[in-house]
Amino acid sequence: MSLRYQWHLLPKTDKQKEAQLVKDTGLPLFLVKLLLNRGINNSAAIQSFLQPSTQQISDPFLMHDMNLAVERISNAIMNSEKMVIYGDYDADGITSTAILKEAIETLGGQVDIFIPDRFKDGYGPNLKRYQKFVAQGYHLIITVDNGITGLSEVTYAQEHGVDVIVSDHHTIPDQLPPAYAIVHPQFKQEIPYPCPYLSGAGVAFKIASALLEEIPYDLLDLAAIGTVSDVMELVGENRALVALGLQQIKQQERLGLVELCKVAHVQMQDFNEEDIGFQIAPRLNALGRLANATTGVELLTTLDSDRAHQLAQEINQLNEKRKHLGQEVFELAWQQAQEQIAAGDKILVVAGDNWHQGILGIVAGKILQRSGCPCLVLSINNSGQAVGSGRSSANFDLYQALMQFRAMYQKFGGHAQACGMTLAALDVDNLRQQLNQLPQVRDLDTQLQASEQYELELRLSGLTLKLYKQIQRLAPFGNGNPVPVIKVTDFDQCMVDYLGKKNQDHLKISLQQQSKKIDCMGFGMGEYQPTIQQNGLQAVYGTLMTNNWRNQSYLQLKVDDLQLQAEVQLARAKNIQFVDLRQKPKFSVPKDLPSFVFFQAANQQKFMAQHGQCATYLSDEVPNLSKLVVTDMPTHMAQFDDLIIKLTNVEQLSFIFHDPNQTWISISKDNWHQTLKYLFSHKNLQVTDLPVVARYLQLSTVQIKVIIRVFSELNFVTIVDGFLKWPQQLPAHQLDESVTYCRLQERQKIQSLLVESDFSQLIDYVLQLRH
Numbered sequence: 001m002s003l004r005y006q007w008h009l010l011p012k013t014d015k016q017k018e019a020q021l022v023k024d025t026g027l028p029l030f031l032v033k034l035l036l037n038r039g040i041n042n043s044a045a046i047q048s049f050l051q052p053s054t055q056q057i058s059d060p061f062l063m064h065d066m067n068l069a070v071e072r073i074s075n076a077i078m079n080s081e082k083m084v085i086y087g088d089y090d091a092d093g094i095t096s097t098a099i100l101k102e103a104i105e106t107l108g109g110q111v112d113i114f115i116p117d118r119f120k121d122g123y124g125p126n127l128k129r130y131q132k133f134v135a136q137g138y139h140l141i142i143t144v145d146n147g148i149t150g151l152s153e154v155t156y157a158q159e160h161g162v163d164v165i166v167s168d169h170h171t172i173p174d175q176l177p178p179a180y181a182i183v184h185p186q187f188k189q190e191i192p193y194p195c196p197y198l199s200g201a202g203v204a205f206k207i208a209s210a211l212l213e214e215i216p217y218d219l220l221d222l223a224a225i226g227t228v229s230d231v232m233e234l235v236g237e238n239r240a241l242v243a244l245g246l247q248q249i250k251q252q253e254r255l256g257l258v259e260l261c262k263v264a265h266v267q268m269q270d271f272n273e274e275d276i277g278f279q280i281a282p283r284l285n286a287l288g289r290l291a292n293a294t295t296g297v298e299l300l301t302t303l304d305s306d307r308a309h310q311l312a313q314e315i316n317q318l319n320e321k322r323k324h325l326g327q328e329v330f331e332l333a334w335q336q337a338q339e340q341i342a343a344g345d346k347i348l349v350v351a352g353d354n355w356h357q358g359i360l361g362i363v364a365g366k367i368l369q370r371s372g373c374p375c376l377v378l379s380i381n382n383s384g385q386a387v388g389s390g391r392s393s394a395n396f397d398l399y400q401a402l403m404q405f406r407a408m409y410q411k412f413g414g415h416a417q418a419c420g421m422t423l424a425a426l427d428v429d430n431l432r433q434q435l436n437q438l439p440q441v442r443d444l445d446t447q448l449q450a451s452e453q454y455e456l457e458l459r460l461s462g463l464t465l466k467l468y469k470q471i472q473r474l475a476p477f478g479n480g481n482p483v484p485v486i487k488v489t490d491f492d493q494c495m496v497d498y499l500g501k502k503n504q505d506h507l508k509i510s511l512q513q514q515s516k517k518i519d520c521m522g523f524g525m526g527e528y529q530p531t532i533q534q535n536g537l538q539a540v541y542g543t544l545m546t547n548n549w550r551n552q553s554y555l556q557l558k559v560d561d562l563q564l565q566a567e568v569q570l571a572r573a574k575n576i577q578f579v580d581l582r583q584k585p586k587f588s589v590p591k592d593l594p595s596f597v598f599f600q601a602a603n604q605q606k607f608m609a610q611h612g613q614c615a616t617y618l619s620d621e622v623p624n625l626s627k628l629v630v631t632d633m634p635t636h637m638a639q640f641d642d643l644i645i646k647l648t649n650v651e652q653l654s655f656i657f658h659d660p661n662q663t664w665i666s667i668s669k670d671n672w673h674q675t676l677k678y679l680f681s682h683k684n685l686q687v688t689d690l691p692v693v694a695r696y697l698q699l700s701t702v703q704i705k706v707i708i709r710v711f712s713e714l715n716f717v718t719i720v721d722g723f724l725k726w727p728q729q730l731p732a733h734q735l736d737e738s739v740t741y742c743r744l745q746e747r748q749k750i751q752s753l754l755v756e757s758d759f760s761q762l763i764d765y766v767l768q769l770r771h
Contacts, residue, residue, distance in 0.1 A: 004561045005452040052243035060210040064187035077109035081139040084112040088145040089288030091229035091281040094296035095222040096144035096204040103208035115293045125150030134160045145200025195237035201226020220245040229281035233480035256299035259312035273476040286319040289358030326359040348375040349432035355379035361389035372446040380425045390419045459490040460513040468544045483543040495759040497580045522559040539563040579654035580759040603632040619643045626651040633659040644769045685724045713738040
């Protein structure tokens with residue numbers, strides 16, 4: 001049983017074809033299978049796929065009306081005509097606008113930009129804005145990432161002597177706008193354009209290429225960001241644009257992107273398509289959700305480093321606000337959703353007063369993921385309107401269900417899995433009731449898991465950095481070229497804990513098979529921790545990634561799903577169940593009230609004052625129990641070792657190591673040497689000078705005090721009338737001759753081994769003691 005999806009192994013490919021391609025290409029068999037899964041089925045296609053190049057970027061003049069568009073823009077530049085680029089407020093629209101702006105300015109042209117406001121202007125062409133452009137004396141309007149549906153808007157502009165060039169990639173309507181030129185990769189023509197899946201940024205890049213009469217390498221980065229952000233298929237020309245764009249991002253310093261990466265904690269030298277999808281695109285999209293996306297164009301085109309830094313900070317703050325608002329609204333919406341689920345509803349319709357419209361779709365998606373129910377999330381404004389978004393899974397067409405009540409909406413649009421609407425607030429409850437009375441809704445199985453496919457099934461021992469590097473040859477990954485999902489099986493130990501100390505949103509799962517270990521990161525899967533702890537794991541589904549730390553790469557697995565196994569507990573080794581409670585944000589008593597052991601009597605007494613119902617013992621008097629929680633910290637490792645050795649009947653051992661009275665400090669070998677050298681070379685220092693000395697040596701006040709105490713015990717220094725006095729020649733003592741130093745080293749050992757270690761390391765230490 002898996003927690004999220006129904007998993008199926010992709011059908012096997014032809015063995016004779018596999019063998020032939022392995023022989024022809026010299027690639028490993030598993031990589032050939034992955035390529036065949038992607039429809040790459042001959043040597044030439046494999047060579048092209050694995051080595052994206054500019055040869056895969058098509059002639060821009062193959063696209064419909066490109067000649068007309070280039071001629072018109074070129075004339076406008078030469079004649080200094082007033083031009084405006086009409087963009088869109090998402091990441092694709094922002095990058096599209098930036099591409100065309102830079103291309104026109106490179107040719108000496110001047111062009112204004114306009115990004116519509118989500119709330120004032122709505123999506124796509126806006127007639128009032130077109131009327132304003134005409135009134136302001138513009139001669140040419142160029143749309144990017146929109147415009148193909150602007151029949152009335154384009155008609156108005158053309159009839160009033162303003163030419164419109166439409167560049168778009170969205171679905172072409174039955175009736176086209178009467179534009180001067182329509183540049184669209186899906187336009188039906190005698191010879192179709194080779195890559196019909198271009199993003200808005202991709203189309204803008206083609207116009208820029210045609211205008212400049214060459215491939216503008218300095219704009220490839222923006223084309224890549226737009227393509228990945230809009231989840232376009234990464235095949236053919238799109239794949240080449242993204243692969244080359246990622247190279248360009250690492251080579252060229254676009255100031256705004258560099259600053260945006262800094263606030264997103266993205267390393268430019270390791271920048272990849274995932275960084276676009278999970279870090280850059282959400283921040284650019286936050287502008288359109290909460291503010292005006294024109295700021296995004298300025299960020300990506302500015303040559304002022306100070307301005308780039310300022311804008312990146314502002315955008316990051318907006319993104320944090322977007323996440324905060326999203327969580328607030330989600331919590332309120334989820335309460336309503338739970339009540340509706342309890343009442344038997346299968347389509348959830350939740351609403352609240354003045355919820356921010358920019359995050360409603362995100363909230364609907366989260367409720368869908370958690371409940372399995374299609375969901376509408378609506379914000380009721382002061383005018384009595386309910387405006388919102390809906391989301392559905394692949395097994396239910398929400399658009400068609402909502403269309404049956406079309407007369408109820410003031411505005412409505414979308415597709416099977418996502419839609420937007422406006423209706424009277426008074427009609428919201430009526431819509432919910434009618435939707436849930438539809439036959440297809442009553443028959444809907446909201447517990448049905450979506451079907452997903454994995455490509456490889458490997459034992460834990462088969463996960464290696466070499467395997468990861470081979471798989472990375474298929475990058476960049478995305479729509480049309482997914483990261484291969486691996487089903488990982490055959491592990492002895494499974495240790496599950498929350499990732500990080502601040503909250504319980506994410507999981508860290510450590511798998512071990514003999515000496516082989518790997519950490520699995522379950523982002524957004526914190527809610528499953530109790531279920532996993534109760535049932536254990538049989539398999540993990542996920543994708544390989546690396547964690548680079550101190551110039552070393554460590555293999556990890558990014559979890560997509562978990563397959564449970566009954567009767568297998570959290571972390572079992574040598575018939576003992578180990579439970580890691582060390583990083584809990586707050587100490588809490590487990591419901592089943594196990595026995596608690598303490599190393600220090602003072603901590604035991606404080607605990608008993610609050611939890612008198614619990615059985616507690618000091619470590620030197622604990623009976624041989626089967627279930628025990630090690631609660632506080634030992635004063636020396638021998639205490640811990642003695643406890644573990646005498647627990648011969650233990651079946652479950654939990655670790656907290658909670659000690660609010662301990663102050664743990666770390667002093668390195670270099671700290672001791674540098675401090676001694678500094679103090680011995682500076683005579684007449686006073687005790688009151690020590691805080692300044694500490695700051696200079698980059699030590700804390702506590703660290704410098706401990707160092708002075710150790711030096712005093714070794715007769716390196718004496719304190720007389722507030723002055724530090726040094727002998728003419730230092731005594732030949734070693735640091736470990738100081739009692740304070742030895743205690744400090746013991747504390748650092750305890751902290752490192754018991755508290756800061758990986759859980760698997762702690763378990764290994766315990767098992768060694770018991771041998």
